Amino acid sequence: MDADANSALQSFLQSLQVEKRASQHTVSSYRRDLLRLQAFCDDQQLTQWGDLQANDIRQHVAARHRHGIGSRTLQRELSSMRSFFNYLLKKKLASQNPAKHIQAPKQSRTLPKTLDVDQVSGLLDTPADSMLEIRDLAIFELFYSSGLRLSELAALNLSDLSLTNKTLRVQHGKGGKQRDLPIGDKAIHAIEKWRRHRPESADPALFLSKRGTRLGQRSIQLRLERWCRKIGLPEHVHPHMLRHSFASHLLEASQDIRAVQELLGHSNLSTTQIYTHLDFQHLAEIYDQAHPRARKKVR
Structure with a gap:
């Protein structure tokens, strides 16, 4: 061109x-x-x-x-x-929008993979052996506690957290939207522990590399993979899986899809509704295991 x-x-x-x-x-x-x-x-x-x-x-x-x-x-x-x-x-540099009515090919909607509560407990309750692992556990706790996207967590600054009020502020979520989120007690404890070990730095980032600079998204992914290998978790776990697990477990316990939508920062309820399918899948498994006639063979 x-x-x-x-x-x-x-x-x-x-x-x-x-x-x-x-x-x-x-x-x-x-x-x-x-x-x-x-x-x-x-x-x-x-x-x-x-x-x-x-x-x-x-x-x-x-x-x-x-x-x-x-x-x-x-x-x-x-x-x-x-x-x-x-x-x-x-800008009057074109006379039409040729992409306006073009649709992408459809494909079946796959359900996101999640960890069950026991797997999450195993991932988060294993003690740290180093300063970097203390930092990593604070990261993983915060993913699961507040349902953050990877980009949102990596962008967090110290000033975005109010541990006294048990809240954090996502300054620039998807679509540039801002939202406030609660932080659970386990995550607060893990963050406080990390802050005691966090090196002095001019960088305002909450999570720093060992060089004292903001920890990047790819580094966070690799640290999670390394941690899962260390504790022997068989699942291939990535940060978004912790966000999915947060949403699925919260919806299962509360049945409040609107609240989950707000916490996840979804613009459309239809995006959040995929977790209702996960919830139904869980209920169906319980039904198959518990109902006296669910698996009765017909002769």
Whole structure:
């Protein structure tokens, strides 16, 4: 594509960061999605964004799908394209939004994997053997206590917590939204223990690396994998699994889906409703095990 098209893309990404106050993670995702679309345009010898037609977008999405890209990812990529073309329309750099009516291929909705309560207890109750493990256990407790996303936990600063009030503030959740969350007593105890060992640093981050800098998302993932190997947990556990477990266990105990929606920071209730399927799955297992005629063989 020509220089003007590239300039329009860079201006859009800058507006996301400055005007929309999108997170760095969101801006990076948009950049990747739109650079892929730009590469497609180069292959098709399209030089201007305004040259793209709905059939071109459909062709691009279909090619991505044939390469094994899932429906959820394609939906996000289409969302990036729609936002970009809305920006171009506003700037009079395009006459239509070719992605507006394009839908991603449908795929069956898979239920998120969760840990049961005993597995969570085993993960969190094993004593730490080092300062870094004290930090790690505070991280894992906070994931399960407050249902945080990985990006939200990594972005936490010391000033975002009020241990006296047993609350924390997510400053920039998904969509740039802010929300306040409770912190459980176990997590508070683990955080207080970590703060006594936390090295002095000018970095305001709650969780620091051993170099005294903010702990990155990938490092948190790797520390959780390492901890699970150490304690012999057979499941492949990732941070989002602790968030899923938080939601599933809370919904199972409270049956209050609206409260779980608020705690998770979901914009739409339909996103939270997947946990009702998990809850039903749990009830069905109990039924099969306990009902006197549930597994009775018919002769």
